[in-house]
Amino acid sequence: MAGLIQATTLGGVSLPNIHSLGTDSTRAPLRVLVTAERRDIDPAGPSVSVVVPAMNEAKNLPWLAAHMPAGVAEIILVDGRSVDDTVEVARALWPDVRVVTQTRRGKGNALACGFHAATGDITVMIDADGSMDPGEIPFFVDALVAGADYAKGSRFSAGGGSSDITRVRSWGNWALNALTNTVHGTRYRDLCYGYNAFWTRILPVLDMDAGQIGDDSDERKWGDGFEVETLINIRVHTAGLTIAEVASFESERLHGQSNLNAVSDGLRVLRTIAIEKREVLNGQRLRSLSQNVTAPAPLDLEPLGAASLVEELEDLDQLATTEDSALEALPEQVQRERVESVIDLREEAEIRRPVALQVDSEVRAPRDFAV
Template identity: 45%
Template sequence: MIPTLNEADNLRWLMPRLTAVDEIVIVDGQSTDGTVEVALAIRPDAKIIVEPPAGKGAAMRTGMAAATCDLIIMLDADGSMDPAEFDSFLALLCRGFDFVKGTRYGCGGGSDDLTGLRSLGNRMLTRLANLLYGQHWSDLCYGYVAMRRDAVRRLCLRSTGFEIETEMCVNAVRAGLRIAEVPSHETERRYGQSNLNTFRDGWRVLKTMVRLRFAGPLEQPEPDVAPADPLPALTSAE
């Protein structure tokens, strides 16, 4: 699942590398650079959803709701996340985990993109999240995530911006999901400029994790239960 906004040049690198997936869902924020056309030219089978740009979180929620495969991977469109790492995420899902998050600080992980300021902010936010939620995460603000489709409803996501990455993590804890981290190497954005604002989005992440910590139990949706087959009608002979 890929949210996009004017990422045509990056998709020319990314889309040919998505060969071993059953479904590609792209949620586009009304791009003006031919993003949708590029995606369809390379992968005509991609499912494209175009909606007004309301933020990364809003796009991700739309894409997760539209996905039909049992296992879902969230991927940034800028080429910083390598599809060659899919197997590492999927292996942990197949071992029974519900929610697998990438970490740039694990053994084998790294980042060519994090500035010193962003790395410091991420480490501080991660430490606070671990304190608030009793976890041992090494990387909170990284959107390379895989999960089971049946976990999407249980996350009860509401965020519209970059803070959705934090909301996914903390709500996975609140929902009692089985969580794992896997090392990932982030490269620099290949083309264009990021929409991330260090201070604005860091503040939104902080508010999200604190608010949810004291929001009370996460209300879980009712499980989908198929209606029972009706009993056969009895005849007088029976």
């Protein structure tokens, strides 16, 4: 792997694991194979900040705290203006917790606020609802220490799985995943899963605006919603970062209801795929990256038929915008019925994490490593 690494700088800090700018469709993510063994975070290793977006999650936080591995340096709870005892419960569970109030609305804004508050060497993003096992955090840390810049959780890698995903959500994730891999030259297996980790020093590459309290706090900006995972995944690839996929198991939410709307949020993801590609083709994304990363000049994209592709993506963007607006204009009861009709198609299947993995040759490619 050393031959693929090019030294560069980010904000004056040497980053030996960042590739040159531009996309490379031949560069597959590393595959990290995990076992059932659980352990704490090595206190002698890099410090870890865990960002937990939470809105009315008081009943779920005790489970999260009970399963958090020892050795986490910092817990950052980003409060989405909860009306229950989320903040009080968090402070009782973690006396040293850092509570940050998000500046706008949406999961994306909550993550941006938490990322900018993180002081650890590594930042981990995890949901508060109990669907993601904090006991897997050491595996994400292992992937980063082994050479990755960004560790992407995957329910569809060997050893991963889900007891929560519905048939329709699975189809939607597959379609959006395939579209992103085709349009952006990525090779992700699980685009829309939000359990990820990265070296905190690469935060400028993500280009996420946290904003300030009281500054357009009621306005929802692009990237503030559930499209944030797709936005991050595309941007780390565009920046040429080394990406590892870590097998992860998703469980059902413990208490409460998810704010995810399969239809409208799916359309926002679709828009994200289009917008990010358009920004790459017109040079806007690379210009933004160049403010933080010293690297070779961007590739000449004209031979790729950029002009015609931009026109197609603009049409796609317009379609997604129109459909998204139309859905949001529907009465809340109608939206709920549409989502419930999707949930009714759910497959009832029990999925268990394997005690040990049977490693196949396809997963254990030459660039793969096991932890």
